[in-house]
Amino acid sequence: MSKTTKQFQTEVQQLLDLVIHSLYSNKDIFLRELISNASDAIDKIRFESHSDESLLEGNSDWKIKLIPNKDAGTLVIRDNGIGMNMAEVEENIGTIARSGTKAFMQSLKEKASSDNPELIGQFGVGFYASFMVADRVVLETRKGGAAADGCRWESNGDGSYTIEECSCELRGTEITLYLKEEFKEYLDEWKVRSIVKKYSDYIQYPVVMDITRTETPKGVDGEVIEGAGTIEKTEEQILNSMKAIWARAKSDVTDEEYTEFYKHISHDYDAPFRTIHFSAEGTSEFKALLYLPAKKPFDLFTNDRKKGLQLYVRRVFISDKCEELIPDYLRFVKGVVDSSDLPLNVSREILQEDVQIKRIQKSLVGKIISTLTEVKEQKFDEYVTFWKEFGQVLKEGLHFDYANKEKLQELVLFESTTSEAGSLVSLKDYVSRMPENQKEIYYITGSSRETVEQSPHLEVFRAKGFEVLFLTDPVDEWVVQSMTEYQEKQLKAVDRGDLSLDSDEEKLEKEKKREEAQKEFSDLISLIGNQLKDKVKEVRFSNRLTDSACCLVADEYGMNANMERIMKAMNQTVPDSKRILELNPDHAILKTMAAIHQKDAAAPALTDYSDLLYDQALLTEGSTIKDPLRFTRLVSELMVKAAQ
Ligand code: ADP
Secondary structure, three states: OOOEEEEOOHHHHHHHHHHHOOOOOOOOHHHHHHHHHHHHHHHHHHHHOOOOHHHHOOOOOOOEEEEEEOOOOEEEEEEOOOOOOHHHHHHHOOOOOOOOHHHHHHHHHHOOHHHOHHHHHHHOOHHHHHHHOEEEEEEEEEOOOOOOOEEEEEEOOOOEEEEEEEOOOOOEEEEEEEEOHHHHHHHOHHHHHHHHHHHOOOOOOOEEEEEEEEEOOEOOOOOEOOOOOOEEEEEEEEOOOOOOHHHOOHHHOOHHHHHHHHHHHHOOOOOOOEEEEEEEOOOOOEEEEEEEOOOOOOOOOOOOOOOOEEEEEOOEEEEEEEHHHOOHHHOOOEEEEEEOOOOOOOOHHHHHHOHHHHHHHHHHHHHHHHHHHHHHHHOHHHHHHHHHHHHHHHOHHHHHOHHHHHHHHHHOEEEEOOOOOOOOEEHHHHHHOOOOOOOOEEEEEOOOHHHHHOOHHHHHHHHHOOOEEEEOOOOHHHHHHHOOEEOOEEEEEOOEOOOOOOOHHHHHHHHHHHHHHHHHOHHHHHHHHHHOOOOEEEEEEOOOOOOOOEEEEEOOOOOOHHHHHHHHHOOOOOOOOOEEEEEOOOOHHHHHHHHHHHHOOOOHHHHHHHHHHHHHHHHHOOOOOOOHHHHHHHHHHHHHHHHO
16 A cells, blocks of 8 residues: 555544643653553553464564664654554544543633643543654554554644555564654653653563763773773663562562562651552552551651652553542552553542542552551551551541541550550450440540549549540540440540449439538538639539549530640630539548638638639649649648648
8 A cells, every 4th residue: 555645533633733732731741651652562462472472473572662863853662562553553543532532622622721731631642742742753563473564654743644554674663753843852861761760660661772882991900991092882771670569469579579669669768567569450440559657757747748659550650649549647658559540641630530549549548447457456566566656647537537437446546544554455445344334435635644644533433443545645636526436335535524424323322412412512612613703614513533622524515624735735716615613522621611611601711722622623634723823822821831
């Protein structure tokens, strides 16, 4: 067949116009597209040669060769892949077979296309990206085996192309780009090298280039031979590392290789805590290689930290920080996802909306959670070390990842009244050792174990033998807002609302006692209440206390001291919320105060004692007191009096 000139399909020409008129600011990606096509072509012949070895023609030294030629101003991309026959060239290059093309072009037109590069990203321009940097493109290609006729295709990207038979010697495809004047930089060795390194490093076939170096000849012992001049030495160098570890079978990758790759992508000095390598098939096809680090990075809680995973599409690099792949509470996870479904030119805007990405994310999260669950169940000690590094972030998930809440609840660990400092319990452990008469899960929030351990709120729990969890991370205040029950048991703060720890009989008895005390001391209670009216909402007798004289209690939905402290630390305005002062009717102070009150209801000591009670309650919960001077003066006076 002689050379024929043909018109591009309308849609192709429209697409070409968009490409040429710079929809992409990043021109480098043309090379990525062509290398990716070449790699796909090699994938295909490798597959097809299984059933027809004649296709190989003995040429199976897989490689993608880049040949820059400064004299001619051309860049050649050659592969020894499957190649195309003429019908295939016509079908693949020159028409767009994809459905929805027309509608897509229409939407591009309507939406002032040049402002919408993300739209074209959805489409994937592939081969046509060549026209971003070249004003003439020649493609020569030949299939192997019986269908051995070669084909030459050429276009200036201006509406038409020519196609003819040719006698290409080598099987595969060779694309020659006649670079536009302003893109001659793509002939530069270092430019080509850096693009390959950046975008195509993990292509599993060697991407090679002939490198010529000038050398001075040396003698056998390496000495310079005078007057010998210089010689030029050319050798083919591989530009990419080819290490698509994630694309390899798990059984083929050694622990060292996994670790080395982890260090490469994370810049971490330590080996990872766990490696998760898996592939998904079905509605979403992808491979993922994820790493859970062993140590918390110093910037885990800063905003400007690089987040996200590396995203590849069919082994072609797309992004090194795709945040959409991983939720924020798993931001410490490192790794690579290689999707088979996404278009190569997927843009940021698309990533945010893409259903495939959402599916991938869901699957990754599931895998990470199941890995951690397994470690927790099988190697609890190791899990504890991990939790100490990352538990704080993981807990954010309880608030934000509703779908996985139940699974995440199994992963959380806390210290508690029955654990020694530094050792941790899970909710499951907690529930399994709850005494029969305990109906709820109890916790106390505060700034540290040391503070909460001293809290008078714990007295009644100790007396009853009920375990109380220590929630001492600032994030815990939010955690308990979302995690309100576990295994159908309510989580309840020990310093909030009314407690119902007792059996019906105990309750009756305590209530009776409380009423009696309330009656007996009613005048004293209203005197204390009056003295503290600006500070507390109510003064009442408590059934929480056994040893201490008093404590402060928040309403069921009010703000507790810890939350108040955190909000203040975050420079938030804290609404004025008064709490309830609970008194221990059995405590000697109450008896003393009652005696003073009986003698002289207007005794000044009563107001002083009321203030001291309130300040005591603040101090024991770890809060600061408003007037430390007055507090110390009163205590000093009491000390002096006691000594008299
Ligand atoms: P995509 O790669 O997204 O399918 P392209 O426009 O880049 O879109 O390529 C269209 C088709 O042309 C490819 O699907 C492939 O069948 C064929 N093709 C492109 N480059 C090559 C190549 N180097 N070797 C063999 N076939 C190729």
